Amino acid sequence: MNFTKIEHLGIAVKDLTEANALYEKLLGVPHYKTEEVLSEGVLTSFFKCGESKIELLAATNKESPIAKFIEKKGEGIHHIAFAVEDIESETERLKNEGFVVLNEVPKRGADNKLVVFLHPKSTNGVLVELCQEIK
Numbered sequence: 001m002n003f004t005k006i007e008h009l010g011i012a013v014k015d016l017t018e019a020n021a022l023y024e025k026l027l028g029v030p031h032y033k034t035e036e037v038l039s040e041g042v043l044t045s046f047f048k049c050g051e052s053k054i055e056l057l058a059a060t061n062k063e064s065p066i067a068k069f070i071e072k073k074g075e076g077i078h079h080i081a082f083a084v085e086d087i088e089s090e091t092e093r094l095k096n097e098g099f100v101v102l103n104e105v106p107k108r109g110a111d112n113k114l115v116v117f118l119h120p121k122s123t124n125g126v127l128v129e130l131c132q133e134i135k
Contacts, residue, residue: 002090006052039107042065044110090116112134
């Protein structure tokens with residue numbers, strides 16, 4: 001099996017403090033981590049939900065992909081992330097299957113992960129993220 005689990009759902013939010021309070025009530029647990037990803041212009045907050053996670057994403061600047069997403073579509077589900085064991089071979093496999101890869105070289109993402117994104121035009125309108133734990 002190439003994908004081992006749904007790693008997390010990414011949810012774009014305007015206000016991280018308000019969204020944290022809402023998801024703490026919804027899930028019945030506090031967020032366990034907040035982390036800034038400078039390269040993406042985003043502040044993230046993570047909640048555990050069984051074996052998966054919820055990642056809240058708030059823009060730190062107007063040029064951030066999250067700011068642009070919210071401006072265009074409003075708050076809501078931004079992406080689905082799948083855990084993989086070998087991100088480089090999985091990226092190559094998916095390219096060979098015809099999927100459009102947004103960043104061919106894995107980059108450092110939040111929560112100690114290497115990440116690669118697949119263009120929504122090749123995945124029925126869903127931004128897909130591949131995640132591999134950095135060992």
